[in-house]
Amino acid sequence: MDxxxxxxxxxxxxxxxxxxxxxxTDVRVTVLDKLTYAASREALDGLPTDRVSLVVGDVADSxxxxxxVAAHDAVVHFAxxxxxxxSLNEPGPFITTNLVGTFCLLEAARRHGTRLHHISTDEVYxxxxxxxxxxxxxxxxxxxxxxxxxxxxxxxxxxxxxxRSFGVQATISNCSNNYGPWQHVEKFxxxxxxxxIDGGRPxxxxxxxxxxxxxxxxxxxxxxxxxxxxGRIGExxxxxxxxERDNLDVVALILAHFGRPADDFDLVTDRAGHDLRYAxxxxxxxxxxxxxxxxxxxxxxxxxxxxxxxQHEDWWRPHKQRTEATYAAQGQ
Numbered sequence: 387m388d389x390x391x392x393x394x395x396x397x398x399x400x401x402x403x404x405x406x407x408x409x410x411t412d413v414r415v416t417v418l419d420k421l422t423y424a425a426s427r428e429a430l431d432g433l434p435t436d437r438v439s440l441v442v443g444d445v446a447d448s449x450x451x452x453x454x455v456a457a458h459d460a461v462v463h464f465a466x467x468x469x470x471x472x473s474l475n476e477p478g479p480f481i482t483t484n485l486v487g488t489f490c491l492l493e494a495a496r497r498h499g500t501r502l503h504h505i506s507t508d509e510v511y512x513x514x515x516x517x518x519x520x521x522x523x524x525x526x527x528x529x530x531x532x533x534x535x536x537x538x539x540x541x542x543x544x545x546x547x548x549x550r551s552f553g554v555q556a557t558i559s560n561c562s563n564n565y566g567p568w569q570h571v572e573k574f575x576x577x578x579x580x581x582x583i584d585g586g587r588p589x590x591x592x593x594x595x596x597x598x599x600x601x602x603x604x605x606x607x608x609x610x611x612x613x614x615x616x617g618r619i620g621e622x623x624x625x626x627x628x629x630e631r632d633n634l635d636v637v638a639l640i641l642a643h644f645g646r647p648a649d650d651f652d653l654v655t656d657r658a659g660h661d662l663r664y665a666x667x668x669x670x671x672x673x674x675x676x677x678x679x680x681x682x683x684x685x686x687x688x689x690x691x692x693x694x695x696x697q698h699e700d701w702w703r704p705h706k707q708r709t710e711a712t713y714a715a716q717g718q
Contacts, residue, residue: 394465401429406607445487513661566603592656626666
């Protein structure tokens with residue numbers, strides 16, 4: 387596997403995956419990215435130009451996708467509209483990118499016999515009760531609750547159908563919430579970090595008791611590479627690092643890093659249809675493919691992430707004012 391096409395490779399998780407490949411493999415990578423507001427050319431700066439190239443294009447454009455898929459040994463499909471709040475305000479782009487884009491890739495992979503790995507989310511499973519000890523597994527029924535998670539659920543079903551109906555060589559991974567460098571400030575952890583850097587107060591939805599299962603993006607990257615190279619075709623693998631924390635806990639850790647009290651935050655209007663709890667059981671990935679997270683200490687990983695945002699203010703600052711204006715208009 388020498389030539390890899392990474393869709394959405396200038397976005398948060400995709401760019402970190404490209405960095406992981408450059409540090410740990412010899413593969414050559416072509417990034418296909420539409421360069422929407424959530425993508426960043428800067429996230430690819432400094433990577434070897436003889437091994438990484440960028441094609442600006444739409445994953446939902448078959449004229450762009452087909453020749454790229456034909457020229458590569460495998461595709462890792464990160465490209466997606468992924469911000470839940472945006473999906474509630476304007477669902478259309480989520481249908482186009484997440485469903486039509488996945489369809490275009492599957493058809494190209496079908497024509498050219500190209501290996502495909504599809505990146506998905508634990509949000510396709512809906513949510514779990516706060517007081518429940520249950521965790522999502524590969525057998526959990528789908529129950530999406532937002533336009534974003536519904537579009538991702540649909541794309542997962544397309545992949546499985548193309549594997550069964552047409553023999554496409556594909557795998558799927560559903561990952562828990564990522565955090566780490568290069569994440570847009572609209573997302574929960576970067577928003578709170580940058581609010582505090584600016585001397586403001588974190589903003590927490592509802593009562594702040596919603597639970598997310600956090601994983602450092604570097605661990606997600608290593609899991610994806612393991613699945614791509616060793617996973618069984620047609621299988622789904624859940625990716626998680628046992629990182630369950632409620633939003634109040636996360637905010638308290640961020641505030642503590644800056645020497646501020648744990649209650650120095652504001653509660654804001656809750657998100658519509660806000661899922662209560664996500665939790666991943668990654669037993670299959672760990673036992674079948676012998677994968678383990680390297681950044682299992684969430685507090686340590688969060689500290690490194692805070693330091694990254696402190697050191698890269700020039701990157702996130704241009705996006706901050708507009709992001710906060712959008713939230714303020716929604717009472718959040």
